[in-house]
Amino acid sequence: MSRKVCIVGVGKIARDQHVPAIDASPEWELAATVSRQGSVEGVPTFRDFDVMLLERPDIEVVSLCLPPQPRFQYARKALKAGRHVMLEKPPGQTLAEVHELERLAAEAGVTLFATWHSRMGKGVAGAKAALAGREVRAGKITWKEDVRHWHPGQEWVFEPGGLGVFDPGINALSILTEILPRPVHVVRAELDFPDGRQTPIAARVEFSRGVSMELDWLQTGPQTWDIEIEAEDGPRVALRSGGNELWVDGVRQDGSEVEEYPALYARMAELVGRGESDVDLSPLVHVADAMTLGRRNVVAAFEF
Numbered sequence: 387m388s389r390k391v392c393i394v395g396v397g398k399i400a401r402d403q404h405v406p407a408i409d410a411s412p413e414w415e416l417a418a419t420v421s422r423q424g425s426v427e428g429v430p431t432f433r434d435f436d437v438m439l440l441e442r443p444d445i446e447v448v449s450l451c452l453p454p455q456p457r458f459q460y461a462r463k464a465l466k467a468g469r470h471v472m473l474e475k476p477p478g479q480t481l482a483e484v485h486e487l488e489r490l491a492a493e494a495g496v497t498l499f500a501t502w503h504s505r506m507g508k509g510v511a512g513a514k515a516a517l518a519g520r521e522v523r524a525g526k527i528t529w530k531e532d533v534r535h536w537h538p539g540q541e542w543v544f545e546p547g548g549l550g551v552f553d554p555g556i557n558a559l560s561i562l563t564e565i566l567p568r569p570v571h572v573v574r575a576e577l578d579f580p581d582g583r584q585t586p587i588a589a590r591v592e593f594s595r596g597v598s599m600e601l602d603w604l605q606t607g608p609q610t611w612d613i614e615i616e617a618e619d620g621p622r623v624a625l626r627s628g629g630n631e632l633w634v635d636g637v638r639q640d641g642s643e644v645e646e647y648p649a650l651y652a653r654m655a656e657l658v659g660r661g662e663s664d665v666d667l668s669p670l671v672h673v674a675d676a677m678t679l680g681r682r683n684v685v686a687a688f689e690f
């Protein structure tokens with residue numbers, strides 16, 4: 387029997403990834419959506435979240451595809467109404483918000499899944515296995531993409547809580563924190579804020595153990611989502627295409643067959659079935675630390 391899920395916030399990621407992943411899975415049924423303007427053809431639409439929670443007790447899972455700023459209030463209501471909750475990345479605007487959601491989920495006895503879609507990249511599990519038990523000597527993350535393409539007109543990314551270039555950068559950090567045998571921490575950061583904006587458009591971050599990260603949101607043409615890690619006496623591991631291509635010592639490796647979002651929904655089905663939650667905040671800790679330690683530059687103004 388399939389599980390009924392309601393998508394909240396029918397926008398870019400809901401349309402690009404969540405709806406196709408749910409439609410393709412025999413484990414899931416898209417039973418409703420909640421969105422102020424958006425809808426999915428053939429699926430009941432609610433404009434008010436409270437009304438959906440009241441009228442559809444048959445829907446056991448809520449998948450929150452909203453920007454991070456409004457997400458906490460929706461998640462809180464869903465958990466208090468006894469629903470299992472999937473959070474898009476980043477799981478919240480702040481760490482404390484998500485700690486509170488964890489507490490509420492435990493209190494209600496329901497599943498909370500803070501998803502990190504990039505961790506489901508096809509090469510990530512292989513990279514983790516190649517580095518297991520090794521000492522990391524150096525690492526380099528290069529994450530450069532075009533904000534106008536991936537976030538067309540989305541002003542929220544430059545508002546407080548929107549993370550700016552760390553919105554894609556946290557995907558790299560979700561992979562880094564998954565594959566490294568031992569954690570690293572931020573030691574220095576430099577952040578470029580467009581004149582008049584609240585979040586950075588580029589950043590350079592240095593971590594312990596010789597790991598560094600370069601983020602840029604103005605790259606047009608080919609997009610770069612690469613992570614290279616060198617271990618002492620061990621392999622050189624490179625993940626390209628946002629974790630979907632794995633190279634070990636220059637040789638391309640086979641990876642998982644499953645795409646990122648189908649893998650997230652399969653994991654959610656497993657968590658609900660087992661009565662477990664999965665909330666790892668380590669990628670958001672690095673972002674918070676980079677924002678705390680970062681030197682700030684003001685750069686050219688940005689408009690979409």
Ligand code: NAP
Nearest residue numbers: 395396397398399421422423424451452453454456474475
């Ligand atoms: P989006 O299209 O701007 O927003 C999704 C929908 O949320 C909107 O269409 C809007 O629907 C609703 N919404 C926006 N602001 C709201 C508010 N203040 N209160 C209530 N509803 C609101 O954003 P997105 O690109 O899908 O990103 C959503 C999340 O997915 C983000 O956390 C992002 O990091 C993550 N994500 C995005 C991408 C990507 O490629 N864009 C990739 C992976 C993950 P209504 O107006 O109909 O209510």
